[in-house]
Amino acid sequence: MKTNETLAKLHAIDRECNYLEKALAVLRWDQETYLPELGVEDRSEQLALLEGIAHKRLTSPETGRLLGELGSVPENPRGDESLPEPERDFLKVLRRNYDRAVKLPPDFVAAAAKAEGLSQACWVQAKKNNDFAAFLPHLEAMIGISRKRADYWGYKDKPYDGLLDIYEPGMSSDSISAVFGPLGERLSALLGKIAAKPRPDTSFLECGFDTGVQASFNKELMKRLGFDTRRGRLDVSAHPFTTTLGADDVRITTRYLRDNPLSAIFSTIHECGHAFYELAFSAGLRGSCLADGASMGIHESQSRLWENVIGRSRPFWEGFFPLLKSYFPEQLKSVGIDPFYHAVNQARPSLIRVEADEVSYSLHIILRFELEKALFSGSLKAADLPGQWRRRMKEILGVEPETDAEGVLQDVHWSMGSFGYFPSYALGNLYGLQFFRTLKADLPHFEEDAAKGDFSALHSWLADTIYVWGRRLDPPDLLKKVTGQSLSADPFLHYIESKYADIYGI
């Protein structure tokens, strides 16, 4: 009786935190899509105020006391064994969020937020001016702050593990290194073989695709993929993203390039993958801290499964190419499915991560993971990053940036102190193909369905197998539950090597 009351109180606190987070998401979504230029000053104040209120709500001593009453303590976050499993998972996640928040002293949080703001503003300029030296002091400050954060939170082995744990709970620097090593070698080798082959002609992509028509096509596409537009929408922003504004309100964005219609198409499919995951929490997990992806990497497994494994497959375009042609009859008049499929899957080493193809993408991540590990182990100094970047870029990808702007300065993450985030992107590729192996065994008609544009069985499988867990399971446990395996690069490597052998005739 007392237990039920305590649980009800914790769920009420959690629900309030959730609504506050969603209100914050509305303000942030608006900032990225429709906020007038000069509205940003007041918006920052509104965000800071609401973030403070949300933080206060979560970290009230009441939360800690109630968690303790149910036996949830840092050493045993899941609480009393007599509780039902879903409630124990709830306690685990709430305890984790609570601990993360209370362990950071308010002064440190405020100073870090201020330093991050300055650092990011400096990075924008430094990237524009190709001036790593100007950014260096901020980068050093960000590393210092992140190290301190890891210290406050605690970690098993290395400080970097404490940071990884934010994005991939249950993963460690060592467990990731163990798979990234062979992954890097085999992808580099594959890329080398592809580079020796002739490049496909993709000039038809550059003949002017009206952005208004692209918007219509992408809206049609998201619906056909199964996005219920009564529960979300597609808008335009500088960088595509997905955000959850409510249990039945998940919004995605894209951007339209006149001379590259594929950019919007694959960002739409990618963000749909994130959105399908988020939209699935409206039933059993609604309004709770469990209504979230298992991790950044698991989330990315969903977006990359849709974008790459499904969206860049031949059956998919057998179904969708006629539709695309109906939107752009002039531009695609004389283009057949073969050259289009090749264009969608062209691979070559390049300098910029966000423009990388399916083969080289993970190599960009491996480079960053290596550098982050070295920065936090102390074997690499921030000042030596640009040189090390160029050296390893050449070794891993076979290309070398001429400027830091298209090298070490290209990504926003480090400027915000988000160390430990990058690995999730490549882990998403690995998780995704591990899941896909089980999926194909369970759904033998998957490819025929995709060619018909019928994704209903796929949606059901994902819902029943992955989405249903929300944030209840950490990535290693979810992997085990779904695939029976632990983290492995094999399914991804098998998939990518056979796909590209086929495309490039290797």
Add this chain to the structure above:
Amino acid sequence: MKTNETLAKLHAIDRECNYLEKALAVLRWDQETYLPELGVEDRSEQLALLEGIAHKRLTSPETGRLLGELGSVPENPRGDESLPEPERDFLKVLRRNYDRAVKLPPDFVAAAAKAEGLSQACWVQAKKNNDFAAFLPHLEAMIGISRKRADYWGYKDKPYDGLLDIYEPGMSSDSISAVFGPLGERLSALLGKIAAKPRPDTSFLECGFDTGVQASFNKELMKRLGFDTRRGRLDVSAHPFTTTLGADDVRITTRYLRDNPLSAIFSTIHECGHAFYELAFSAGLRGSCLADGASMGIHESQSRLWENVIGRSRPFWEGFFPLLKSYFPEQLKSVGIDPFYHAVNQARPSLIRVEADEVSYSLHIILRFELEKALFSGSLKAADLPGQWRRRMKEILGVEPETDAEGVLQDVHWSMGSFGYFPSYALGNLYGLQFFRTLKADLPHFEEDAAKGDFSALHSWLADTIYVWGRRLDPPDLLKKVTGQSLSADPFLHYIESKYADIYGI
């Protein structure tokens, strides 16, 4: 020293309340423009939570204590005479907001909010089904709740005065009656004379105006009126409105009708009038409860000044008609400025307030004001509203609705318990023309400027004379300050009678 500290604390509380109100405005704006259909459930929860937080912040005992320390009490809201005038005005408005909020018991507020939700939902159906009987119990409940609210707040003479005071501080049922009486008689007479004249041919408005082109024109129009689009935007919603999301972020909406381009044009001009007022508070009054219009009616004076006095004037269209023609060359090919000016100013009695012309609009308001007064004095029962509505509609406007849907059920206000709101609309017409009389004396070249599309002198005059006061002065004081007069219908009657004598050759 102590005084300065206390003031600083009150300003900090006020600023937080302001940011919370603006965050709420973001959530509400999104609900009216872009919220996916099924997102409404969570959005209601988010709004309720944030409203509760904002209410708690304002009504904390600390606020009352700090106000008291500065001598601000209900009988002397402006506090110690030794304080600077702007601070005394600040104390007045904060004390008023605080008292209004603390005087209502939380249980009553919660019950009222719930009843209003149910009532509004019932009204939507009742209007659709022309079923006043179904709505009657809710209407009676709304009257009861409003009466109770007035009792909690207190009032000098009549309960209805207590409600009017929310929208028009300093105005009373008697002071409004004194001007609405003669206003109604002379407008009815004018409308009778107009009805005897032939109606202008306005068929050219119905020949298909592409809504995308209308959107482009309206965006151009708002810029030319002087709207800095770095500080706001124009979107689409079911009912046009203006809302302030930040000191430099004021958003307006409109709707586009294919067979009536004037609808969007005049709603854009109207909302621009509101927006110019709101945008003016960013400097001296930024983030304060004084950064607001003096009242609903004063706000409406600004929108109606722009929409009617400026936007429906001949000089204005001498400037803008060529621009409109350039957007719709086919549709307006053979239309001259004369028939267009007549179309913009056609007047005839009609049933629906929101579609009423400049002459009959105030008569719709006078009808509602009469009925509200009678409901709250007890001389009219809610059940007798439909009959009384028809009778008085016939007497005042010369037309009689066949159904309650286009009669007593047409407006949303009563279903939400917003009694006392309607008079502001007609007061806006009166205030506006009182201001305009001073304005024309100060700006003798006003009409030539309007014809040139140059509104810079007008913007400066409004900023220096009206906007600068924000909410510091109550409507009677602002009127006196700007015009030297108290409330009067004469300037409006003089304006409307001479304008329509000219147009219809009366």
